[in-house]
Amino acid sequence: MTATNDNATVDAASAKTAWRPIHASVVSKRTVNPIRRIVDNLNVVPNAAKPVISLALGDPTVFGNLSTHRTSIEAMEEAMQKPQTHGYAPSIGFEVARAAIAAHHSTPEAPLTSGDVVIASGCSGALDLCITALANEGDEILVPQPGFSLYETLATSKGIGCQYYRLRPEQHWEADLEHMATLITPRTRAIVINNPSNPCGSVYTRAHLLDLLAFCERHQLPIIADEIYCDLVFSGHTFHPMATLTTSVPILAVGGLAKKYLVPGWRLGWILIHDRHQRLQEIRTALNSLSQLIIGANTVVQMALPKILADTPPSFHADTIRLLEKHAELSATCLSGIPGLTVVVPQGAMYMMVGIKPEAFADIPNDLVFTERLMAEESVFCLPGQCFGYPNYFRIVYTAPEDKLREAYDRIRAFVERHRSKC
Numbered sequence: 342m343t344a345t346n347d348n349a350t351v352d353a354a355s356a357k358t359a360w361r362p363i364h365a366s367v368v369s370k371r372t373v374n375p376i377r378r379i380v381d382n383l384n385v386v387p388n389a390a391k392p393v394i395s396l397a398l399g400d401p402t403v404f405g406n407l408s409t410h411r412t413s414i415e416a417m418e419e420a421m422q423k424p425q426t427h428g429y430a431p432s433i434g435f436e437v438a439r440a441a442i443a444a445h446h447s448t449p450e451a452p453l454t455s456g457d458v459v460i461a462s463g464c465s466g467a468l469d470l471c472i473t474a475l476a477n478e479g480d481e482i483l484v485p486q487p488g489f490s491l492y493e494t495l496a497t498s499k500g501i502g503c504q505y506y507r508l509r510p511e512q513h514w515e516a517d518l519e520h521m522a523t524l525i526t527p528r529t530r531a532i533v534i535n536n537p538s539n540p541c542g543s544v545y546t547r548a549h550l551l552d553l554l555a556f557c558e559r560h561q562l563p564i565i566a567d568e569i570y571c572d573l574v575f576s577g578h579t580f581h582p583m584a585t586l587t588t589s590v591p592i593l594a595v596g597g598l599a600k601k602y603l604v605p606g607w608r609l610g611w612i613l614i615h616d617r618h619q620r621l622q623e624i625r626t627a628l629n630s631l632s633q634l635i636i637g638a639n640t641v642v643q644m645a646l647p648k649i650l651a652d653t654p655p656s657f658h659a660d661t662i663r664l665l666e667k668h669a670e671l672s673a674t675c676l677s678g679i680p681g682l683t684v685v686v687p688q689g690a691m692y693m694m695v696g697i698k699p700e701a702f703a704d705i706p707n708d709l710v711f712t713e714r715l716m717a718e719e720s721v722f723c724l725p726g727q728c729f730g731y732p733n734y735f736r737i738v739y740t741a742p743e744d745k746l747r748e749a750y751d752r753i754r755a756f757v758e759r760h761r762s763k764c
């Protein structure tokens with residue numbers, strides 16, 4: 342009773358005292374997702390007469406037409422029954438899970454053991470560990486443009502600068518190496534290479550990857566190879582893990598379950614440390630220390646991982662790729678026939694960038710207005726290219742069911758027709 346009275350007195354006194362303001366941290370204020378910054382400022386109100394079709398989300402599970410194989414579900418159920426999964430794992434991950442990842446990704450050209458693997462909370466967590474391990478506040482990393490916006494968010498939140506190297510749409514979104522060379526400074530610490538690419542849907546040739554590796558060798562820079570879309574490539578193209586093409590350039594290859602196994606919500610990613618000449622010794626220690634910040638990734642998924650990687654039948658991946666390739670072809674065919682739009686045919690992943698020629702339109706000056714009005718008039722939502730640092734394009738995610746894609750493309754055609762410059 343007395344305690345209650347005392348508390349009441351403290352509360353009453355405190356309510357009258359003016360507190361010092363409670364400010365948010367510098368890091369939190371520097372943490373900006375460019376997609377949110379742009380989309381939150383768009384006026385995205387759909388046309389109430391038409392159901393919304395969103396081709397904006399890079400989550401392949403949202404429409405329900407793509408789901409993981411039952412092997413993953415069974416593996417999770419079995420993992421839940423194991424008492425070890427109810428406790429903490431080592432912060433870099435369970436040994437069995439790291440060994441399974443190493444075995445799955447090891448090749449004669451780029452051998453791996455469990456000691457070369459760090460497990461993280463999603464590929465996003467893996468990228469965070471790599472960037473933080475390699476760069477200090479005031480340092481710089483090179484990132485692709487157009488590129489996945491999280492690179493910028495992670496770097497700038499820590500005061501690490503991003504230098505954006507151009508990708509060339511006319512060259513299947515290959516990196517412009519001449520431009521890249523102009524961006525190197527004494528503060529450059531690493532180059533992020535994303536292959537297959539979000540948002541471009543490109544898959545680099547062996548020759549281009551070798552050129553990129555030669556560049557990094559010349560400038561003595563390690564690579565953060567974002568290979569989350571590894572193996573999601575269409576016929577006529579081959580995915581080459583970057584580390585299989587060099588014995589010299591140190592590479593932190595990041596990946597995860599999210600896309601290939603269609604379980605982005607399970608938040609399991611990893612770093613593969615490829616370092617034949619012990620150039621990343623300090624970085625190994627750094628990754629270990631940084632993994633302790635969140636005491637490691639979810640243990641149930643880690644324990645399920647060996648079965649998921651070993652027992653998911655190849656036919657599951659083949660079916661996913663077949664569907665994505667069919668949708669990519671459909672998307673390219675439907676959109677390339679629309680005057681005023683240009684299409685770079687995707688080679689893999691689940692994305693496509695579509696160019697807008699503002700001069701072909703009477704009243705659409707840029708990608709922001711295009712996506713805003715497309716939503717307002719046709720209830721079709723796509724992310725404007727500016728979300729990826731690339732104006733006058735928009736990004737399509739073509740994981741939606743075929744009938745929804747066809748409907749969306751019919752509406753885009755009608756929209757473009759209405760807004761075309763008539764002269």
Ligand SMILES: Cc1ncc(COP(=O)(O)O)c(C=O)c1O
Pocket residue numbers: 399462463464465466489535538539567569596597598599605608609610
């Ligand atoms: C290129 C790229 N890297 C990393 C990620 C993050 O993957 P995760 O969901 O495993 O964090 C994504 C997700 O869309 C991505 O597109």
